[in-house]
Amino acid sequence: MKTSKIKLNCNVLRDGHQSLAATRMKTLQMLPICKQLDDWGFHALETWGGATIDSGLRFLNEFPFDRLDALKKACPKTPHMMLLRGQNIVQYAHFPDDVVTAFVKTSAKHGMNIFRIFDALNDPLNMKCAIKAAKAAGAEAHGTICYTTSPVHTVEKFIELGVELERMGCDAVVLKDMAGLIAPIEAFKIVKGLKDSIKIPVWIHTHDTAGLGATTYMYAIDAGVDAIDLSIAPFANGTSQPDTVRMLALLNGHQRCPEVSEAQKDSLKEIRSHLEAVYAELSDFTSHKNEVIDTDTLEYQVPGGMLSNFRTQLKEQKMEDKFDEVFREIPVVREALGWIPLVTPTSQIVGMQAFLNVKFGRWEQISPQTADIALGYYGRTPAPVDPDLQKLAAKQANKDPITCRPVEAPDVKHLHMEDLRKELEAKKFPADDEHCVLYAMFPAQLEQHLKGPKLSPKSDEAAAEKAATAESHMVSCSRQKRYGLTIDGKRIEVGVEELV
Numbered sequence: 001m002k003t004s005k006i007k008l009n010c011n012v013l014r015d016g017h018q019s020l021a022a023t024r025m026k027t028l029q030m031l032p033i034c035k036q037l038d039d040w041g042f043h044a045l046e047t048w049g050g051a052t053i054d055s056g057l058r059f060l061n062e063f064p065f066d067r068l069d070a071l072k073k074a075c076p077k078t079p080h081m082m083l084l085r086g087q088n089i090v091q092y093a094h095f096p097d098d099v100v101t102a103f104v105k106t107s108a109k110h111g112m113n114i115f116r117i118f119d120a121l122n123d124p125l126n127m128k129c130a131i132k133a134a135k136a137a138g139a140e141a142h143g144t145i146c147y148t149t150s151p152v153h154t155v156e157k158f159i160e161l162g163v164e165l166e167r168m169g170c171d172a173v174v175l176k177d178m179a180g181l182i183a184p185i186e187a188f189k190i191v192k193g194l195k196d197s198i199k200i201p202v203w204i205h206t207h208d209t210a211g212l213g214a215t216t217y218m219y220a221i222d223a224g225v226d227a228i229d230l231s232i233a234p235f236a237n238g239t240s241q242p243d244t245v246r247m248l249a250l251l252n253g254h255q256r257c258p259e260v261s262e263a264q265k266d267s268l269k270e271i272r273s274h275l276e277a278v279y280a281e282l283s284d285f286t287s288h289k290n291e292v293i294d295t296d297t298l299e300y301q302v303p304g305g306m307l308s309n310f311r312t313q314l315k316e317q318k319m320e321d322k323f324d325e326v327f328r329e330i331p332v333v334r335e336a337l338g339w340i341p342l343v344t345p346t347s348q349i350v351g352m353q354a355f356l357n358v359k360f361g362r363w364e365q366i367s368p369q370t371a372d373i374a375l376g377y378y379g380r381t382p383a384p385v386d387p388d389l390q391k392l393a394a395k396q397a398n399k400d401p402i403t404c405r406p407v408e409a410p411d412v413k414h415l416h417m418e419d420l421r422k423e424l425e426a427k428k429f430p431a432d433d434e435h436c437v438l439y440a441m442f443p444a445q446l447e448q449h450l451k452g453p454k455l456s457p458k459s460d461e462a463a464a465e466k467a468a469t470a471e472s473h474m475v476s477c478s479r480q481k482r483y484g485l486t487i488d489g490k491r492i493e494v495g496v497e498e499l500v
């Protein structure tokens with residue numbers, strides 16, 4: 001049995017506030033605790049990626065690479081880690097290889113050390129380019145397995161994927177349980193199986209949404225996992241990662257428990273007291289509901305964020321009585337789409353389709369995104385797509401199914417680095433790689449950021465909210481009937497023709 005001390009990562013500067021405060025923590029709110037975080041002895045600090053880049057541009061008036069520079073300077077000793085959605089980078093669409101490669105290379109140049117690379121469908125082909133780019137940039141590529149439950153997701157299948165990721169050159173394999181669904185024994189089996197089958201380290205990431213997270217870590221540690229992800233209260237527990245102090249208390253007396261000095265304990269207290277103040281400042285974006293253990297997520301087998309947002313949105317649509325019906329429809333949609341995992345962006349797409357199926361009748365209205373998944377435009381699904389749904393989707397979208405890597409699909413036009421550069425130059429904006437890769441993913445947000453007056457953070461938020469209100473007004477005034485839902489913290493809108 002493994003006896004080496006368990007490595008602890010700290011995710012408070014990314015997943016912590018993404019899970020509990022809508023990704024609204026500003027760089028200025030992070031800097032005062034950076035030295036303590038850097039000195040503490042964490043194995044890695046998750047500081048960037050996920051939704052932080054979008055949120056920085058959209059809501060905080062921050063240029064994302066400036067945040068990375070600032071955090072790197074403030075935490076120079078501990079490796080920095082980021083979450084990357086494979087070919088989607090940190091967006092939902094597929095980007096061409098040269099843009100993915102430039103993003104990874106540029107991020108590494110700004111100090112990113114570990115790229116945690118996943119694909120919403122667990123399709124290794126969508127992770128290949130990012131893995132190669134991270135290696136080429138001298139960074140670590142961590143191949144990531146999205147955990148989900150379905151009749152086709154067995155322990156053996158997850159282990160097979162880990163073996164494949166090692167074969168593809170990854171430096172570690174991460175079992176990522178974004179919804180906090182993984183039960184301790186299941187985590188034990190998968191980690192043990194991975195440790196027996198591959199030589200590279202195995203890490204685990206979970207959330208405490210249903211109260212399983214910390215216990216799951218204990219079992220994963222007994223199975224030999226090399227590192228776990230933690231956060232720091234109040235940006236911990238609930239829909240976030242387990243709190244570091246709490247995890248250390250659970251590990252007390254365990255042979256793999258790291259030694260923690262009095263100075264480290266005091267440091268955690270200092271960090272926490274600063275974070276309490278930040279949490280209070282972000283009270284517009286926090287919710288008590290996210291802090292408490294909610295076992296509903298186990299019943300519905302969907303991410304917690306998806307549940308809470310769905311409740312709100314169904315209310316807005318005056319469909320709150322349809323909650324159970326919509327949630328019973330989710331496995332139906334998932335099965336028809338080859339049992340895809342529920343993680344951004346598939347959680348939004350599946351949620352929206354379940355909603356449409358209930359509102360209009362099953363498959364009467366297929367969202368363009370559902371059609372794309374059914375036709376292979378998001379990658380290879382874990383199980384085959386229902387052939388009838390695929391036929392319907394092909395007819396509606398007027399295109400054929402594909403089996404190649406989505407980014408290589410014929411007839412799909414992509415903006416490459418040179419196109420992006422030309423566009424930025426034509427608009428008289430900076431056109432370095434940093435601006436090009438952000439422009440590829442967030443053209444409107446980047447433009448707004450570059451053109452916008454440099455407002456104080458408070459008034460900027462007000463301006464952003466005003467813009468968002470105007471946008472939703474435009475949507476509701478357009479001729480086509482549009483429905484919007486926010487799932488997992490992300491807005492998704494579909495247009496449907498009214499069948500009058």
Ligand code: CO
Nearest residue numbers: 015178205207
């Ligand atoms: Co997470």
